[in-house]
Amino acid sequence: MLNQYEPLxxxxxxxxxxxxxxxxxxxxxxxxxxxxxxxxxLLLLIIIFYLIVVIAFFIALxxxxxxxxxxxxxxxxxxxxxxxxxxxxxxxxxxxxxxxFDIFLMDILFGFFIRPYLTALTLLFATKMAGKFxxxxxxxxxxxxxxxxxxxxxxxxxxxxVAAQINPIKILAILQLITLPTAFKxxxxxxxxxxxxxxxxxxxxxxxxxxxxxxxxxxxAKNVKTFIETGKSSDIMPLQVQMIIFFGGICALGYLLxxxxxxxxxxxxxxxxxxxxxx
Numbered sequence: 213m214l215n216q217y218e219p220l221x222x223x224x225x226x227x228x229x230x231x232x233x234x235x236x237x238x239x240x241x242x243x244x245x246x247x248x249x250x251x252x253x254l255l256l257l258i259i260i261f262y263l264i265v266v267i268a269f270f271i272a273l274x275x276x277x278x279x280x281x282x283x284x285x286x287x288x289x290x291x292x293x294x295x296x297x298x299x300x301x302x303x304x305x306x307x308x309x310x311x312x313f314d315i316f317l318m319d320i321l322f323g324f325f326i327r328p329y330l331t332a333l334t335l336l337f338a339t340k341m342a343g344k345f346x347x348x349x350x351x352x353x354x355x356x357x358x359x360x361x362x363x364x365x366x367x368x369x370x371x372x373x374v375a376a377q378i379n380p381i382k383i384l385a386i387l388q389l390i391t392l393p394t395a396f397k398x399x400x401x402x403x404x405x406x407x408x409x410x411x412x413x414x415x416x417x418x419x420x421x422x423x424x425x426x427x428x429x430x431x432x433a434k435n436v437k438t439f440i441e442t443g444k445s446s447d448i449m450p451l452q453v454q455m456i457i458f459f460g461g462i463c464a465l466g467y468l469l470x471x472x473x474x475x476x477x478x479x480x481x482x483x484x485x486x487x488x489x490x491x
Contacts (some may be wrong), residue, residue: 237340280440291321304338309343312395337423344398351402375475376404386468388418390461
């Protein structure tokens with residue numbers, strides 16, 4: 213580990229004192245290595261914990277009729293085609309977005325219960341934009357520096373950070389289009405080198421597309437009550453459409469990994485070059 217601190221020697225030149233590292237420099241190197249390992253472990257634990265919660269949430273959605281019935285009854289009991297009912301439902305959707313549990317079933321229920329179509333679309337779009345921007349701004353303007361300092365030693369975090377710095381529009385568009393948990397599209401993006409106008413433009417376009425699609429599914433759905441009882445997604449959306457969404461998401465994810473892999477390889481080569489220079 214200390215080979216990088218070998219004394220400097222030049223032919224024909226006598227050095228009065230070899231340049232060994234000071235104790236503070238050694239301590240700084242060790243501290244950075246420990247910080248890097250800790251950030252790796254912390255990032256991994258956060259991802260694992262969040263994925264466990266999200267997976268449990270979707271398992272409950274798929275297996276628990278009581279959970280699906282709760283969401284259905286929430287709309288049925290609170291929506292009376294008035295302003296107060298709309299605001300109450302919008303507030304509930306906002307809470308789901310902020311906590312990262314925004315789900316397609318809520319969007320479908322918007323279209324199924326709230327008429328006309330434009331009312332459901334406008335309310336859902338406005339709620340999603342408000343919630344997502346709030347999460348993005350909270351991280352970007354309040355906690356960005358602390359989060360960046362905690363995870364900058366993690367190569368995967370650094371890879372996505374640099375990739376977003378090089379191609380912010382592409383990275384944002386892919387993250388918004390693929391079916392990732394909402395937290396990855398809001399809180400995580402807030403740490404990256406993405407400007408607020410870029411985030412608002414890309415998010416508004418993708419939100420309009422997805423919101424319009426899911427609300428339309430809700431308007432056309434005739435078997436929502438059957439889905440509540442069985443949990444089969446084919447009761448509310450044709451299998452062909454599900455396959456298109458699934459494989460489209462796979463292709464988009466593959467393109468995202470291709471973009472980030474180029475950055476990853478560049479970082480690895482740069483690190484290897486620095487190590488060779490030290491030797």
